[in-house]
Amino acid sequence: MKEAGNMAIGRISLEKLPNTRDLGGIKTADGRSILPRRLIRSGTLFEATKGDLQILAKECGLGTVIDFRTETERKQKPDPEIPGILNIFNPILDEKTVGITFEEEKNHEKRELFANLIDHASSLGGKPELYISKLYEDLVLSDLAAMQYGRFFDLLLEADGRAVLWHCSAGKDRVGIGTALLLSALSVDRETIVKDFVQTNTYVMEGAENVAKVVRDKTGDDLLADCVRVLLTVSEDYINQAFHAIESCYDTIDTYLTKRIGLSLEKKNLLRQKFLTASFME
Numbered sequence: 538m539k540e541a542g543n544m545a546i547g548r549i550s551l552e553k554l555p556n557t558r559d560l561g562g563i564k565t566a567d568g569r570s571i572l573p574r575r576l577i578r579s580g581t582l583f584e585a586t587k588g589d590l591q592i593l594a595k596e597c598g599l600g601t602v603i604d605f606r607t608e609t610e611r612k613q614k615p616d617p618e619i620p621g622i623l624n625i626f627n628p629i630l631d632e633k634t635v636g637i638t639f640e641e642e643k644n645h646e647k648r649e650l651f652a653n654l655i656d657h658a659s660s661l662g663g664k665p666e667l668y669i670s671k672l673y674e675d676l677v678l679s680d681l682a683a684m685q686y687g688r689f690f691d692l693l694l695e696a697d698g699r700a701v702l703w704h705c706s707a708g709k710d711r712v713g714i715g716t717a718l719l720l721s722a723l724s725v726d727r728e729t730i731v732k733d734f735v736q737t738n739t740y741v742m743e744g745a746e747n748v749a750k751v752v753r754d755k756t757g758d759d760l761l762a763d764c765v766r767v768l769l770t771v772s773e774d775y776i777n778q779a780f781h782a783i784e785s786c787y788d789t790i791d792t793y794l795t796k797r798i799g800l801s802l803e804k805k806n807l808l809r810q811k812f813l814t815a816s817f818m819e
Contacts, residue, residue, distance in 0.1 A: 548740065549577070551592060553584040556708040556740040559597065559700075560716070563733070565724040569813045574598050574700050576693075576812055578716050580708030580741075581606070583614035590619055593702065600699025603692055605629045605685075605711040614706075625692060629685045629711040634675050655752065658764040665767040673779045676714045677793075678786065687799040689715055690722070694807055709737045709771045714779055718798065721790045722805055723813060727780070734776040745769035 547559035557580070561573030574597050582602070585593075593599045602624045604611060609632055616624055661668050676682050693701055705711035713734050720730045745766050753762035780790065787793035794800040800808075 547573075549592065549597065551589040552586045554579060554582065554589055555744065556580040556737055557593075557702075558736075560720070560733075563720065563725055563729060565809075565813060566726055567724060567816065569809075569816055571723065572812055572814060576719070577700055577702040578708060578712050579702050579704040580712070581614055581704060581706050582616045582702075585617055590617060593700075594619055594622060598699045599702055601625065601692070601696045601701045603627050603689060603701065603703040605689075605703060605705040605715065607632045607635055610635070610706055623696075627685055627688055627692065629682050629705070629715070630675060630679070631681060634672065634679070654748070654765060654768070655756075655761070658752075658761055658768060661764055663760045663764060665764045669767070669775060670778065672710060673714070673775050674782055676711065677779045677783050682714075683797050686715060686718055690719075690798065690800050690804065690808065693719070694804060694811065707737075707741060707769065709741060710775075713737065713771060713776065717776060717779070718790075718794065722794055722800055722808055724809070731773055731776055735771060735773050737771050742770060 547561055547563075549557045549559055551557055556578075558578050559573060560571045560576040560578065563571045565571075577593075577597060577599070582590075599619070599622055602616060602619070602622060604616060604624065604626050605628065607628050607630065608626075611626065611628075618624075658665070689703065703712060703715060717730050717734060720733065748769060749762040749766035752765045753759060756762070783790055783793045787797060794805070795802070
């Protein structure tokens with residue numbers, strides 16, 4: 538694990554899961570640290586190799602997986618079953634809001650996932666930022682997201698002493714916001730939270746560029762290809778916009794976590810006790 542200022546870069550080296558990261562080592566405002574092998578953010582586990590699953594189960598001590606995807610996404614790319622590990626379905630958004638839902642045709646034939654991505658990008662009229670702006674607003678302000686992120690915190694508190702991994706499809710939007718809320722609750726400073734959010738690009742950019750190239754080669758449409766690349770990556774603007782929306786409505790992130798997410802002071806203290814080093818160890 539390398540250090541970059543206050544930022545612990547805890548990518549877990551796996552064969553088929555490029556955006557799986559241990560938050561262990563990230564420091565809080567009071568000088569404590571997130572315990573290693575306890576909190577792991579990730580993209581979909583669908584393509585994980587047996588070796589990947591063994592690393593997560595054995596080396597990382599995984600005990601709970603929390604799936605943020607929609608029911609349709611979950612059916613299309615189901616999580617692999619890992620003996621002894623609890624898998625919990627906790628969808629953050631509904632199918633319509635996510636946009637890329639991979640829904641089946643009326644004749645019940647499954648559409649090619651790549652074709653769905655093209656359709657979604659095409660529907661945005663060359664302005665993916667409008668979709669993204671609405672998506673991030675829904676992620677922090679919609680009733681469903683608030684309820685499900687609240688449940689996410691409860692699941693973290695209910696988990697045993699083994700690692701908890703949460704994931705969506707790419708591990709960047711729903712997971713990005715969930716992680717930002719969690720780090721905020723653990724009193725990690727805003728700069729570090731933003732760094733963790735944009736760190737996703739380090740691991741997904743190559744894949745995004747490859748998909749954009751395929752789109753460009755197949756369609757000859759540079760604007761569409763760029764739209765696809767934007768949909769598959771993140772920007773510092775996204776997380777800043779989310780925080781701005783929160784603070785416009787609730788003044789502070791702490792008030793939002795308490796009033797909107799349901800994270801009481803008692804729960805917050807329990808969360809810190811469970812996942813942070815003791816202050817005397819720092």
